[in-house]
Amino acid sequence: MSVSAPKLGIIGCGDITTGNHLPNALKTNWQIAALCDGNLDAAEDAREASGIPDTPIFEDYKDLLALKDLNAVIIATPPVSHMPITIDALRAGKHVLCEKPSTLSVAENEAILAEAKKYPEITVQFFSSRFRDEFSNYAREIVRSGKLGKIYRTDIQFSLPAARACDLEKVKGKPHRLWFGKKEKAGGGPFMDMGQYFLDRLFHILDWPELESLSAQEFRGMETGLPNEADWDVEDHMTVLARMEGNLTLTMDTTARALQHWRWSININGTSGSLSLDNTRQDKFVYTYEDPVSKELRRETKEAPQSVDDLPARLFDLEAILNGESREIGTTPEQALMLTDFCMKAYQSSKQRAQVSA
Amino acid sequence: MTDSLRIGLIGCGDIATKAHVNHLAEAGYTLCAAYNPTRSKAEKVVEKFGGANALACNSLDELLAISHIDVVSITSPPAHHCEQVCQALSAGKHVLCEKPSALIPEENLRIMEAQRISGKKVCFFSSRQRYAPIALKAKEYIEDGKLGEVYRIQARFARRKARPGVDWLTHASWFTDKDKAGGGVVLDMGQYLLDMILDLLNWPEVESLNATTFKGFPHDLPEDRVNDVEEISSIFIRTTSGPLITIDLSATIVDDPIHSIAILGTKAGIDIQYSDTSSKIVYLHEPSGKRGALEEVVIDEGHDGWASKEIYQRFHSAIVNDQETPGTTPEQALRLTTLCQIAYRSAEEKTEIQLAAKTPSA
Numbered sequence: 051m052s053v054s055a056p057k058l059g060i061i062g063c064g065d066i067t068t069g070n071h072l073p074n075a076l077k078t079n080w081q082i083a084a085l086c087d088g089n090l091d092a093a094e095d096a097r098e099a100s101g102i103p104d105t106p107i108f109e110d111y112k113d114l115l116a117l118k119d120l121n122a123v124i125i126a127t128p129p130v131s132h133m134p135i136t137i138d139a140l141r142a143g144k145h146v147l148c149e150k151p152s153t154l155s156v157a158e159n160e161a162i163l164a165e166a167k168k169y170p171e172i173t174v175q176f177f178s179s180r181f182r183d184e185f186s187n188y189a190r191e192i193v194r195s196g197k198l199g200k201i202y203r204t205d206i207q208f209s210l211p212a213a214r215a216c217d218l219e220k221v222k223g224k225p226h227r228l229w230f231g232k233k234e235k236a237g238g239g240p241f242m243d244m245g246q247y248f249l250d251r252l253f254h255i256l257d258w259p260e261l262e263s264l265s266a267q268e269f270r271g272m273e274t275g276l277p278n279e280a281d282w283d284v285e286d287h288m289t290v291l292a293r294m295e296g297n298l299t300l301t302m303d304t305t306a307r308a309l310q311h312w313r314w315s316i317n318i319n320g321t322s323g324s325l326s327l328d329n330t331r332q333d334k335f336v337y338t339y340e341d342p343v344s345k346e347l348r349r350e351t352k353e354a355p356q357s358v359d360d361l362p363a364r365l366f367d368l369e370a371i372l373n374g375e376s377r378e379i380g381t382t383p384e385q386a387l388m389l390t391d392f393c394m395k396a397y398q399s400s401k402q403r404a405q406v407s408a
Numbered sequence: 409m410t411d412s413l414r415i416g417l418i419g420c421g422d423i424a425t426k427a428h429v430n431h432l433a434e435a436g437y438t439l440c441a442a443y444n445p446t447r448s449k450a451e452k453v454v455e456k457f458g459g460a461n462a463l464a465c466n467s468l469d470e471l472l473a474i475s476h477i478d479v480v481s482i483t484s485p486p487a488h489h490c491e492q493v494c495q496a497l498s499a500g501k502h503v504l505c506e507k508p509s510a511l512i513p514e515e516n517l518r519i520m521e522a523q524r525i526s527g528k529k530v531c532f533f534s535s536r537q538r539y540a541p542i543a544l545k546a547k548e549y550i551e552d553g554k555l556g557e558v559y560r561i562q563a564r565f566a567r568r569k570a571r572p573g574v575d576w577l578t579h580a581s582w583f584t585d586k587d588k589a590g591g592g593v594v595l596d597m598g599q600y601l602l603d604m605i606l607d608l609l610n611w612p613e614v615e616s617l618n619a620t621t622f623k624g625f626p627h628d629l630p631e632d633r634v635n636d637v638e639e640i641s642s643i644f645i646r647t648t649s650g651p652l653i654t655i656d657l658s659a660t661i662v663d664d665p666i667h668s669i670a671i672l673g674t675k676a677g678i679d680i681q682y683s684d685t686s687s688k689i690v691y692l693h694e695p696s697g698k699r700g701a702l703e704e705v706v707i708d709e710g711h712d713g714w715a716s717k718e719i720y721q722r723f724h725s726a727i728v729n730d731q732e733t734p735g736t737t738p739e740q741a742l743r744l745t746t747l748c749q750i751a752y753r754s755a756e757e758k759t760e761i762q763l764a765a766k767t768p769s770a
Contacts, residue, residue: 200624202622202624202640203622203640203642203656205656211699211700211702212699212700213700217699217700262758263758263759265616265618265644265760267646267652269559269560269652271557271559271674272674273674275699287559287560287672289560289562289644289652289654291618291620291642291644291654293620293758297620297622299620299622299642301642301654301656303560303562307699308560308672308677309672309673309675309676309677309692309693309694309702310670310672310677310679310692311679311692311702311704317663319658319661319662319663320662321624321625321626321662322626322662323662324661324662324663326663338662338663338664339662340662345569347568347662347663347664403615403616403646403766403767404616404760404762404766405618405759405760
């Protein structure tokens with residue numbers, strides 16, 4: 051049966067939905083069939099702002115999931131509610147597109163994975179894969195080709211001078227955004243929030259190597275400016291040294307508040323070549339190798355894609371899947387479990403000030 | 409005591425002839441004698457750089473027996489350092505010695521004991537980065553409190569085709585032999601960064617250390633050549649109530665070289681970028697008080713970032729003016745050797761190794 055105008059429900063009408071998911075979904079074949087927010091006014095505002103005044107809105111996501119003809123839902127609530135909503139969506143037969151981080155604990159990811167296995171015809175994907183773009187696939191092809199030789203080291207750097215919700219002017223008047231600073235709601239700070247994008251991208255390029263052990267240390271102590279500094283209890287900075295299978299070392303720093311220049315990069319080093327995606331290299335993906343004769347360094351570069359909004363591509367792929375085609379999607383529940391596990395082990399290592407093994 | 413110190417050189421290999429001899433006169437030393445197992449090398453050195461009546465010696469004993477020599481500078485392979493430092497101290501000489509100071513901590517303990525008995529001064533060249541103007545500026549800024557609480561130091565040192573004994577200095581086969589060199593990139597390049605960073609922080613206690621090493625780049629060495637030293641290492645160091653330190657080292661890389669140190673504090677950051685001619689230290693802060701409005705101030709630039717001559721000068725002042733001996737001191741050298749040994753053990757056992765009581769976590 052062909053699906054020509056698939057129907058989408060969106061659960062959670064916060065900034066990411068109004069600023070990103072709704073406008074992007076409206077560019078596709080998908081029909082926005084329902085909106086939901088625990089605060090019905092937010093759903094109402096999102097509906098009006100998007101010019102879809104006839105779309106039904108709900109306060110309780112279970113009422114949205116009860117709609118028979120919905121094909122898929124976007125879950126864009128704070129991460130603390132991702133697990134129960136994902137499981138209920140699966141049980142209601144809806145394909146799931148869920149924000150990252152997928153969940154706040156390995157147990158929650160395991161629960162999702164167990165449920166997803168019961169519904170093999172329903173897809174579940176998390177948005178931690180947002181940067182699996184053409185860059186990443188190009189890099190993965192180079193890795194798979196063996197051109198890099200033995201890959202021994204990989205590094206992620208992500209550093210923003212002042213980009214925590216408490217640093218941003220727009221948080222004023224939007225105190226609800228402060229959930230980003232509460233560990234019990236957000237699971238962690240920039241490492242949990244942004245680090246998963248980088249880990250997903252790197253693991254995608256490397257075909258999901260297994261973690262063996264890691265040492266990590268976080269730091270919290272940059273002034274927040276909040277009336278009570280203790281209200282912000284997630285890390286400002288996280289550093290990780292991880293041993294991955296195959297004698298591969300992974301090093302990583304993530305921070306959204308540091309007195310250094312904006313930086314984001316992924317570097318992969320092998321004995322006969324390197325891959326680098328680095329904003330200090332003009333946002334180009336650079337493949338470096340040695341000329342076999344002159345021994346000089348040679349480079350192949352790829353320009354950055356224009357946009358990183360990936361929702362239209364996801365919805366396009368999901369539409370194809372609904373019509374019986376096959377697509378590679380992610381972050382899958384298995385992969386999301388690996389990301390959460392990596393993050394939780396890092397927080398555990400930091401707390402215990404000791405290495406944590408897989 | 410006259411202002412010019414009389415110095416004897418032990419070891420006349422590449423580091424002696426290309427680096428050390430060039431600093432002696434300017435730093436206030438007169439080269440009086442040189443010893444090298446291949447005598448012709450010592451002859452060339454005294455001929456070109458020696459003072460009047462400078463001698464090429466047939467043995468270490470012969471050199472150490474020259475009573476008017478005040479200081480010896482040891483530039484032999486590291487497997488000889490401990491024995492030669494101890495002998496020179498017994499002979500009543502002040503000692504400067506190349507890094508790594510020794511192969512194992514037990515050797516450092518012997519050196520410390522010999523130094524205590526002799527009362528002479530000892531300094532190792534693992535402090536080459538520490539006394540460069542850039543590092544001194546960084547230390548000044550940290551000690552003045554301009555950075556606030558320093559919580560993270562990240563050092564990277566990746567050279568391209570710079571494996572000694574493999575990519576360059578190919579005749580010096582000891583570099584690739586762990587029994588003779590003590591190790592690879594951790595000892596050879598890592599000690600510079602460890603020394604500088606620990607000194608910036610006034611030698612904090614190391615709580616635990618995790619490290620990985622790798623060796624596996626192609627090479628053209630003959631099959632019978634011992635080649636068992638690491639080419640790559642990543643080191644993760646928790647300090648007691650102090651910053652997290654990481655040091656990433658590559659003796660070779662298929663990419664552009666990197667040599668940088670980032671220091672992050674709660675009030676400001678420092679970024680150091682080294683290059684052969686124009687190293688630069690930048691102070692990053694928010695003078696307007698507006699978060700994210702970073703202002704970049706270049707504190708110093710234009711040097712190569714190394715301080716061999718400055719070490720000779722400081723050592724000279726220490727002797728002539730009876731001032732404090734510059735580092736790397738024997739005690740500090742013991743710490744460097746120990747940390748390197750722990751790094752090797754950590755890499756071998758694939759585990760983080762705890763060295764001191766855990767800092768209570770927040």
